Amino acid sequence: xxxxxxxxxxxxxxxxxxxxxxxxxxxxxxxxxxxxxxxxxxxxxxxxxxxxxxxxxxxxxxxxxxxxxxxxxxxxxxxxxxxxxxxxxxxxxxxxxxxxxxxxxxxxxxxxxxxxxxxxxxxxxxxxxxxxxxxxxxxxxxxxxxxxxxxxxxxxxxxxxxxxxxxxxxxxxxxxxxxxxxxxxxxxxxxxxxxxxxxxxxxxxxxxxxxxxxxxxxxxxxxxxxxxxxxxxxxxxxxxxxxxxxxxxxxxxxxxxxxxxxxxxxxxxxxxxxxxxxxxxxxxxxxxxxxxxxxxxxxxxxxxxxxxxxxxxxxxxxxxxxxxxxxxxxxxxxxxxxxxxxxxxxxxxxxxxxxxxxxxxxxxxxxxxx
Numbered sequence: 001x002x003x004x005x006x007x008x009x010x011x012x013x014x015x016x017x018x019x020x021x022x023x024x025x026x027x028x029x030x031x032x033x034x035x036x037x038x039x040x041x042x043x044x045x046x047x048x049x050x051x052x053x054x055x056x057x058x059x060x061x062x063x064x065x066x067x068x069x070x071x072x073x074x075x076x077x078x079x080x081x082x083x084x085x086x087x088x089x090x091x092x093x094x095x096x097x098x099x100x101x102x103x104x105x106x107x108x109x110x111x112x113x114x115x116x117x118x119x120x121x122x123x124x125x126x127x128x129x130x131x132x133x134x135x136x137x138x139x140x141x142x143x144x145x146x147x148x149x150x151x152x153x154x155x156x157x158x159x160x161x162x163x164x165x166x167x168x169x170x171x172x173x174x175x176x177x178x179x180x181x182x183x184x185x186x187x188x189x190x191x192x193x194x195x196x197x198x199x200x201x202x203x204x205x206x207x208x209x210x211x212x213x214x215x216x217x218x219x220x221x222x223x224x225x226x227x228x229x230x231x232x233x234x235x236x237x238x239x240x241x242x243x244x245x246x247x248x249x250x251x252x253x254x255x256x257x258x259x260x261x262x263x264x265x266x267x268x269x270x271x272x273x274x275x276x277x278x279x280x281x282x283x284x285x286x287x288x289x290x291x292x293x294x295x296x297x298x299x300x301x302x303x304x305x306x307x308x309x310x311x312x313x314x315x316x317x318x319x320x321x322x323x324x325x326x327x328x329x330x331x332x333x334x335x336x337x338x339x340x341x342x343x344x345x346x347x348x349x350x351x352x353x354x355x356x357x358x359x360x361x362x363x364x365x366x367x368x369x370x
Contacts, residue, residue, distance in 0.1 A: 015347055019204065022046050023177070023197050027187045030115065030172040032084035033102045036060045036223045039080055039193065043221050047200045050207040051219065057238060060223045061231045064203060070216035072363045075244040076202060076353055077232065078195025079225030079311055082188065083335055085171040087116065090161070094154035096125070098171060100145065102226030105335045109148045112337065113174040116152065118164030125152035125171075175337035183343055184268065190339040194329055194346060195247035196221045201350045202357065214362035215242075225311055232311035236318035243284065243366070244315035244324040245353060249331040249341070250275075250302055266300050266330050268342040272349045273328040277304030279316040281323040283366040288325060291355045297348050302328065323366040327352060 015023075026046075031039030040062045044054060051064035062080070083102035090096050096116075100106075110129035115122045128151040129143070141147065150171070154160045177187040185194070199219050206213070218239050222231035225248075236244070253260050254267040266273055274285060274292075292299050307313050308326050316324040329349055332340040 027177045032170045033081040033226045036080045050203040061235045062221045064219040066217040072215040073241040075218045075241040076199045077220040077246045079192045080221045087169040090157045096150035106145045117170045120164030125150040173337045186340045188337045191249045229314040232314035236315045240319050246312040248310040250328040252330040252332040268330045271298030273300045273302050275302045275304045275326040279313045284323045284325045
């Protein structure tokens with residue numbers, strides 16, 4: 001079992017001013033699916049003082065390792081990518097139509113400011129939309145993927161292309177990080193760079209508290225989750241872990257227009273969410289619940305049905321089966337530019353993962369029976 005100092009036992013993980021500054025920088029940096037590298041560099045620079053070594057795979061999944069020579073391997077994981085768009089079609093008069101890269105919500109697009117990523121640098125644009133005066137009341141056309149468009153101030157396709165814009169350029173929203181009422185974090189891409197922040201903070205706390213782990217800890221920031229868990233699939237095969245603790249976000253269902261009968265009863269500020277489902281290894285889940293109760297960490301429960309829809313599924317069913325679990329952070333307004341979560345929840349997720357990692361034994365067996 002890992003050796004813990006009295007300081008580690010008595011004090012929960014706390015988000016410091018320095019780590020919150022890192023969080024703001026990390027969230028404000030674009031990290032679209034398939035183009036995550038700048039965000040991965042920021043994340044890796046932050047965790048380097050807290051790890052023994054690191055590696056980056058072919059597609060950009062970044063892994064910090066503590067105690068890399070150990071035979072038994074434990075993963076704590078998040079995904080780094082955010083939803084975005086691709087330039088798909090440029091009209092002769094200079095307007096740009098898009099194709100989704102991940103689950104981008106077309107209904108929030110009108111009037112949003114965006115960045116178009118080109119080899120010549122960032123190009124500013126806006127999602128245009130007909131003024132209210134020009135639309136017919138009672139018979140309005142809603143925003144759809146085939147009618148939302150970008151305006152970058154050009155009058156022709158040729159002028160657009162001179163800016164470096166071409167089919168395949170990626171497009172991200174411009175909205176940036178803020179703190180709401182001193183207790184909630186707001187921004188784009190909290191799904192799931194907030195998870196990347198959490199696992200980085202766990203690494204920091206382990207280093208600061210001089211914890212010596214008896215196993216190898218792999219702090220994994222995976223790519224391409226938003227298009228089918230692809231980064232997790234690749235890195236699970238490379239690491240071949242024994243245990244995987246995955247973080248992601250789930251829906252806060254306490255806001256208007258959400259049906260709790262369908263989505264469950266979850267809210268920000270009430271603690272981490274522990275999921276039940278076939279991909280979740282029950283003995284590992286029980287281990288986490290017992291620790292949460294012991295450490296007085298509040299938590300909520302979610303039934304995930306056939307799949308969790310997260311990187312948990314990729315790890316669980318890899319390498320002839322990996323004991324895996326999912327710890328989620330309740331999130332309001334998912335896949336919008338104002339995703340909102342509770343700072344207190346984030347601290348409690350850090351505390352819970354830290355507690356799990358520091359209480360795991362070397363070669364701990366989570367099998368049902370022998």
